[in-house]
Amino acid sequence: MELTIVGCGYLGEAVARQLQTRRPALNLTLTTTVTERHAELTDLADQLLLCDATEPAQLLAALQHRRTAVFCLAPRGNRRVNADGYRQTFLESFRCLRSLLPDLPHLRQIIYTGSSSVYGDADxxxxxxSTAPAAETEHGAVLLESERLLTEMGGCKRRVCILRLAALHGPGRELDDRLKGLAGRERTGDGRSFSNWVHVHDAAGALIAAMDGAWSGIVNVVNDEPIRMRNLVDRSLERQQLEPVHWSGGPETSGNGRRIRNNRLKALGYRLQYPMLDGGRAECLL
Incomplete structure (x- = not known):
């Protein structure tokens, strides 16, 4: 099988590392937009390319003669970008892909790692x-339009699978490290809003399962533990023996969030390696 991963950031690299172990004979191409990453990525692939997915010549070079294309796109930088940055990253890349399809006769599978944020707030x-998504922000509208563009590229000769990922955690993004700065601080609201997470190894594993199983359509990739923010933060700080957060009370300004089911992921045969955030039993969240 010949595969290209377009966008080799946190998740794309995790996928490449799993493939190196599990599919050593795979003909793998990786792309990045960051020249400085070449040294750490070059040993993970047969071919490493600098590629801006909005540039037709570069994207064509990355995907030519490939049977499977995986898009792990993310805006550049660590800060949250505005909606225009999302449009450039996602919409323009998929419009570019659509324009190139006549020149990619071998492409039989497209997998896209999207976001579960498209569900909006479900109180x-x-x-x-099967839940109708809710584009409550400009960012959400861009992500939904991206899904629509990709879905239209599917057909009898080409499968499209959209993996709606929860927030990622794992090596380099450990929750305890990310939350310890809240110790002893006051937070607005009561922390009742739900959050949903998935370990990066499960996100990568589900993507490989989607590739191997020729999945199509939308699949939620989340763990078994939707968790209220107050439980998440309090549990982490207690584990680290740090002072708890002081919740100021009142309703959450961002709503109560949503709890995302992963039944289809399991029905397709994927077994979560990290079903819970800390390996313990899920709390009663009702």
Whole structure:
């Protein structure tokens, strides 16, 4: 099988490392937009390319003669970008891909790592793949339009799978490290809003399963533990023996969030390596 991963950031690199172990004979191409990453990525692939996915010549070079294309796109930098940055990263890349399809006759599978944020706020209720998404922000509208563009590229000769990922955690993004700065501080609201997470190794594993199993359509990639923010933060700080957060009270300004079901992921045969955030039992969250 010949595969290209377009965008080799945190998740793309995790996928490449799993493939190196599990599929050593795979003909793998990786792309990045960051020249400085060449040294750490070059040993993970047969070919490493600098590629801006909005540039037709560069994207064509990355995907030519490939049967599978995986898009792990993310805006550049660590800070949250505005909606225009999202449009450039996602919409313009997929418009470019659409324009190139006549020149990519071998492409039979497209996998895109999207975001579960497209569900919007469900006031704490459960959502699944049949739930109508809610574009409550400009960012969400861009992500939904990106999904629509990709879905239209599917057909009898080409499968499209959209993996709606929860927030990622794992090596380099450990929750305890990210939350310890909240110790002893006051936070607005009561922390009732739900958050949903998935370990980066499960996100990568589900993507490889999607590739191997020729999945199509939308699949939620989340763990088994939707968790209220107050429980998440308090549990982490207690584990680190740090002072708890002081919640100021009142309703959450951002709503109560959503709890995302992963039934389809499991029905397709994927077994989570990290079903819970800390390996313990899920708390009663009802």
């Amino acid at each position: 704490g209720d459960w959502v699944d793949e």
